[in-house]
Amino acid sequence: MEEWTVEVHHSKTKKDKPKTDQLEFGRIFTDHMFIMDYSEPVGWHDPRIVPYQPLTIDPSAMTFHYGQSVFEGLKAYHTPDGDIQLFRPEKNLQRLNRSNDRLCIPPVDEAFVLEAIKQLVFLDREWIPTSEGTSLYIRPFIISTEPFIGVAPSHQYKLIVILSPVGAYYKEGINPVKIAVENQYVRAVKGGTGEAKTGGNYAASLKAQELCAQKGFTQVLWLDGVEKKYIEEVGSMNVFFKINGEVITPELNGSILEGVTRNSVIQLLKHWDIPVIEKKVSLDELHEAYMSGTLEEAFGTGTAAVISPIGQLSWEEHDLFINEGNTGKTAKALYDTLTGIQYGREQDPFDWVEIVNEKSAVK
Amino acid sequence: MEEWTVEVHHSKTKKDKPKTDQLEFGRIFTDHMFIMDYSEPVGWHDPRIVPYQPLTIDPSAMTFHYGQSVFEGLKAYHTPDGDIQLFRPEKNLQRLNRSNDRLCIPPVDEAFVLEAIKQLVFLDREWIPTSEGTSLYIRPFIISTEPFIGVAPSHQYKLIVILSPVGAYYKEGINPVKIAVENQYVRAVKGGTGEAKTGGNYAASLKAQELCAQKGFTQVLWLDGVEKKYIEEVGSMNVFFKINGEVITPELNGSILEGVTRNSVIQLLKHWDIPVIEKKVSLDELHEAYMSGTLEEAFGTGTAAVISPIGQLSWEEHDLFINEGNTGKTAKALYDTLTGIQYGREQDPFDWVEIVNEKSAVK
Known part of the structure; x- marks a missing residue:
């Protein structure tokens, strides 16, 4: 053409x-x-x-x-x-x-x-x-x-x-949000269309979003559709956690959207020599890290918000207040640098x- | 209103x-x-x-x-x-x-x-x-x-x-079709939208349908999205099997569409005193019945075809030729009676x- x-x-x-x-x-x-x-x-x-x-x-x-x-x-x-x-x-x-x-x-x-x-x-x-x-x-x-x-x-x-x-x-500046872990509804499953940016995935998400909003939460944390054990996305964003100095994010498994901001965050962290790992992340693992005091940060990534810090993560009887409900240092640095590059205020080492x-x- | x-x-x-x-x-x-x-x-x-x-x-x-x-x-x-x-x-x-x-x-x-x-x-x-x-x-x-x-x-x-x-x-009269069991793609999962008649379910099905048609099959048999073990639907129809005189169909589990024809078939069979059971149906169970010679019939049900007999069901190295590839007696009776009622040629005992x-x- x-x-x-x-x-x-x-x-x-x-x-x-x-x-x-x-x-x-x-x-x-x-x-x-x-x-x-x-x-x-x-x-x-x-x-x-x-x-x-x-x-x-x-x-x-x-x-x-x-x-x-x-x-x-x-x-x-x-x-x-x-x-x-x-x-x-x-x-x-x-x-x-x-x-x-x-x-x-x-x-x-x-x-x-x-x-x-x-x-x-x-x-x-x-x-x-x-x-x-x-x-x-x-x-x-x-x-x-x-x-x-x-x-x-x-x-x-x-x-x-x-x-x-x-x-x-x-x-009013970057603000942490309250997230509810979704136990009933599923956004996507391996073999489905979760990896594609297609309407059905978003249509499937509306009900859970409506119910969580009624309970005062901003978005839901989606678990995998098979075992309801592993973390997939948050709302319509990819999700990252900082545990004990390492940043982890769910690996692309066929049901997770490959976000452009997700990819950029991974590259930036590597550039900064901050360890970043793509792997299966279970809710249990997150809970253990929280209980042992090593869950330092959690944030979503996407085109609209760029970086959206998670201040609270709740399910059943659990309420995790991450970084005391404040925006973490890594999230802030990523937000400033990504928006800095996007708006041409900062150097763009990655072209x-x-x-x-x-x-x-x-x- | x-x-x-x-x-x-x-x-x-x-x-x-x-x-x-x-x-x-x-x-x-x-x-x-x-x-x-x-x-x-x-x-x-x-x-x-x-x-x-x-x-x-x-x-x-x-x-x-x-x-x-x-x-x-x-x-x-x-x-x-x-x-x-x-x-x-x-x-x-x-x-x-x-x-x-x-x-x-x-x-x-x-x-x-x-x-x-x-x-x-x-x-x-x-x-x-x-x-x-x-x-x-x-x-x-x-x-x-x-x-x-x-x-x-x-x-x-x-x-x-x-x-x-x-x-x-x-x-040219009711004709049995060749069905391929789908192992890679998933139509819907519990917690998703499979129970609803919404576009996303059909969009998700296109790829599997395209690939099976290339291999000479008419439709795919969908397995559950969690264990890939239990039968859910065939193409965009519900599915029934006759094993050893009993008719079984996957129970409604949240990811299966509740078909009007499915419901009518169940009522008709009960009316005829033919045992009909809604339960989880595994592919293994089907295979065993076939090997022991008790898998008598298989057919899909839906508004378009009413009853669609399955003459062949294939996966991996398995090719099941059901009822020697012919339309079974139960399928034929259901088709004749349902279309008879729909077209007003037969009495309608169910109103x-x-x-x-x-x-x-x-x-």
Whole structure:
């Protein structure tokens, strides 16, 4: 697809941009969106940027019935110098294709879609908010659109990219959250779709999230679906623990999402010579570490929050107050360094950031 | 909602109806559809029948991203007397609300939605095909439409009902199929969404289905996600085995869909004084029965095929040829009786069928 160009249909009107203090997550969208269609035998075709607009889709389209869809999430950041940068976007495109494979969706040309995303971001660059902690959230997603209510992979798809200016995740600084261990509901199981970024995993998580919120918790800690013994994720984030100076995180086992922030945290810790181990982590092991006083920190990692410290972890009669409910040193250092690199305030020794500029717009 | 009426907007044009020999499953839709909206604080509102038409939905609508959707499937049949009947539709509406509960979707008024379905079927009654084995497939589904890309239950939904005339499932009589036991992929796990009729379960099944088809099998036999030892479902059907005169089927355990046909088969067998047992069924147990010559029959049950005999069941080095690859007596009797009741050719001792007539249209 290298020779392809994205056809651009400019929006005739420009929407009002939100004030910084009105920004929340995922409710306001920019002036344009990217669309590309798939049909057989042509494959992916007709890449275009069009004014942000409703989709017109047949009610029998497979996406409404059988959940054959995938998505990604990344951000564009404004640097102090006025540059626009993305953080490891190629990792998101690689994962998109891994998700596609699990869901029987035809693969996309990763380099081409990344160029299209850059072009879209550059076109709507005035929407990237500039104040501390704000960014432009980028949501690529693929839906199955064949008008056929039979259980089979669709022969028609749409890849769409929409953009949403988002506020600072931590308005009053990075704050530890209260987490409940989930004993009844399961997010994913080995052999299922947990490794893919697909709607069904998130749909499955809603009930547990609703019940834990009623009890005053922010998120649930997901255990494995087989033995209900090993830790998998926290809410929709990966999870890390610092025990006796070592950082551990559940190893990728087929039911855990391979987070871009997770991968970046592991690399940063190695860079800092802090021991980091990917392995099975049992709830028992965590409890023992807590009782012996060696559970130093716990935190979730994800694109939205970057680092989310866990101040309390509760199940049955157990309430673990980790680091006395405060943000740990490692979590804080990771947050500062990752956001520092993302916003261009710190050096990027890993070549993680990618600049979006006028070159993106003239492909 | 009892006092509500469905507003009807008649289609100005009528589409050509397919010839019986052109009928396949789920590709052709009738002239009208039913829609009802949900928003807060009003709840479900504005029930209406409108010409079949594309939906106009914001690209940020939650249904495209987080899989919060449910559906149902049932059929309308023409009787030899020219009546139109539904088969146990209240069971589908009850299950819809159970699925809603698992997916955090607000419940619907089951009686009202059933009336709306009858009204829609009656309006488009000319679309119900009349030849042997054909019917009108009814697909109610609910999608989450709030324009918000955050992981949380939506505050806006649409319930939609579309109708599709479908051909005979068995064009040349009821035929046994070849089934492969699935060892790698998992459809659902206890604590997940397997009990609910939601897209994610079907999305998760596509990969295994694709791989087994490449090896010449029709469907996979799903094992439990925990021990990979116990039988759960076959393809998107429930499954039954006849061993030494007794019929057994996997007990409902939280990861198995409670099929309306499954329930009807159990009731029919009891009515016939054939022993029927719901219990855990291991693959080992099945293999032993086969080796000792007591595995008499195996068949799937579902709305589309009604009864689907299993002629061959294969895994690793094992190939079980059940009943020498022929349709068993029990499967045949169940198929004949169930379709007999559904099409009004046989007496209905269970009060299963519900007539759709002009009363449905003047609510």
